[in-house]
Amino acid sequence: MTNSLLEDLSWRGLLYQQTDKEGMEELLSNEKISLYCGVDPTADSMHIGHIVPLLTLRRFQLHGHRPILLVGGATGMIGDPSGRSEERQLQTTEQIDKNVQGIKTQMEQIFDFQSENGAQMVNNRDWIGSMNVIEFLRDFGKLVNINYMLGKDSIASRLDTGLSFTEFTYTLIQGIDFNHLFNHYGCRVQVGGSDQWGNITTGLEVIRKTHEEETKAFGITIPLVTKADGTKFGKSASGSVWLDAKKTSPYEFYQFWINTADSDVIKYLKIFTFLERSEIEALEVTVQNEPHLRKAQITLAEEMTRLIHGQEALDQAIRISQALFSGNLKELNAEEMKDAFKDVPSVEMSKEEKNIVDFIVEASVSPSKRQGREDVTNGAISVNGEKITDVGYIIGKNDRLEDEFMIIRRGKKNYKMIKFV
Template identity: 80%
Template sequence: MKEKLMEDLKWRGLLYQQTDEAGLEDLLNKEKISLYCGVDPTADSMHIGHIVPLLTLRRFQMHGHRPILLVGGATGMIGDPSGRSEERQLQTTEQIDRNVAGIKKQMEQIFDFNSENGAQMVNNNDWVGSMSVIEFLRDFGKLLGVNYMLAKDNVASRLDSGISFTEFSYMLIQGIDFNHLFNNYGCRVQIGGSDQWGNITTGLEVIRKTHEEEVKAFGITIPLVTKADGTKFGKSAGGAVWLDAEKTSPYEFYQFWINTADADAVKYMKIFTFIEREEIEAFEITVQEEPHLRKAQLRLAEEMTRLIHGQEALDQAIRISKALFSGDLKTLTANEMKDAFKDVPSFEMAKEDKNIVDFIVDSGVSPSRRQAREDVTNGAISLNGERVTDTAYEVSAADRLDDAFTIVRRGKKNYKMVKFV
């Protein structure tokens, strides 16, 4: 089982750098270990780009190891220079606390906390926040030379544009974290994205220099996820794809995965899902032989939506998708319609009864009154999924969902949301 874990990670393309591949494999063959991954609370939600190291950590848990989830209440106040060309905006303590709470909730969705090797959640503010400046400089500042720190990519890349001492000290604080978890939780491994290599190896250096006897700790990084066309992964038309349902609804989340390109579908199944190798290889064949059926994308969307939002949210996302495909909107609730048509063109209109012809012309659905009458009589106009064929029809409060909006469809796929003010 343990040997299979590392083989599986390699097959899925989840191993980028390792500090000691043979040593780690030997350790995993001999014992169950604790290992950790950290997330800084820079926002009150993670997005899908954040979760690859966490899902990799979950794979270790599924093989009997114990994950430690570190939420950086302290490091979040400092700002990681990795992968950035300028300083982060510092956040207030209150905002950091809100962000920590949001991220903890999302981690609880991904990990098992109740089994024998249940996940543990920690906040580095618990040990870094109480440390005085003198303690920091005396006990840890002396461990690393400035030249050592300047040579790290995450610092070296910022020297020309400028880096404050605050962000310069970030890697040392993360090194303190690894050392603390090593001492107090028996943590032997840190996992992170490829941009975390410098921070992870700094942690190993701190551990080495604070222990007289030789100790074994390890670091692993995960490759950056990219799209086949070279564009940035994790972005949709509306921006980042968040795990928070208020920022990215389960339906939008589901649609993001459904819209995965054929060239990326199997790759994402390997990286993001826990589907077994044999089944993924079968999907690889369907992508090549029956790409129009989009079986891999459907399975990918189902697995990811269920994992992050639960079965009920997945069922709702599927129901919305089917209703939009069939054009039968009557099966949807007002909230589901609002969700489904969030990004369609909209028009604001006063709350008043209006003849259907005037209504669709004024809202820009039909270009002229003549065309509007023709559209109505030909059955091309629907309000909230109900076809209107009578040119004398009066659009009234009964057509306003939540007394706030009406979904108008012209033809098969031209939708507009009329918002009432």
């Protein structure tokens, strides 16, 4: 019996490896299951690269299955060697706890916790933290041999550069997690990124060694998301695109998706949004026939910003974008303006009052006083969205937003932020 969920995941390009394809199809066709995905709290926010397995888990939830969201309060203190060439910097318990709380808040934005198959959130420190070293070595260390662990890519790739015993044990500890969730939550499937294949199969090995032979659990991995040119996905000009609005504002988040290349946008709509296949295929036609309208990019940006930040933040991001496009900055408040122009060139200046021409020359907005006078007279200079045409205008306190910054525009698109010190 073909499973519509697995068909949909395959169409979206979300199935990379499966431990038992036929068994998984049979399981999903006959019962509603619990399945899990883990996130280690290495920072107090996830970035967009982290959420593909979580969004996949959400797809299972929409088909009636129950997601278990594991935040690794214990594994986060150990460090996953997967995909790394060097040891992780160990974090304090206090930092881990802070990170766990930040990630929990973001998961609550993505998942439904209230329905009959509402998501459950767990922290592996609750069972790993109370385990003593003898218990770990006797009950679990005996289940896998060294050669088995050395065959894992995450371990083998680090043997030349060095791997501590701490990180060496990570794959077994994650295996203990899967076994614990299998025993206490009836969890049958682990979902993870492609770099987690070794850890997932270790979990299946632990389950196999501690249960009857007919016991069945499964693993699925999702391919690494890349751009059409093969480069890494998830970075903007200013760095990682975070889910935390304080690290990446909703406007920046919205702009990241708006700027998606035509060659990538349909792929990202499949991976990141919950739009139906027919909707995505219709948008694919617009990319081919009306690329200048950027309907697919706008839809992607709206869907993702609404999902992560909510409708109000999306409305604000759209308002900022429209104000910048029209050049009508008067529609923006000071906080929105600061957000919109965070990455434009800036210059520090004193708070003393100055003539507009002297001011724009000192700020390197205009190259000379003669050019500055022409720019002002010709209406090419705007201060905080207000056009200044009087060469006698004095820049003063009323022009400083929050008494600390100002936005000057020369021409249509040359912006500069003035920071007052």
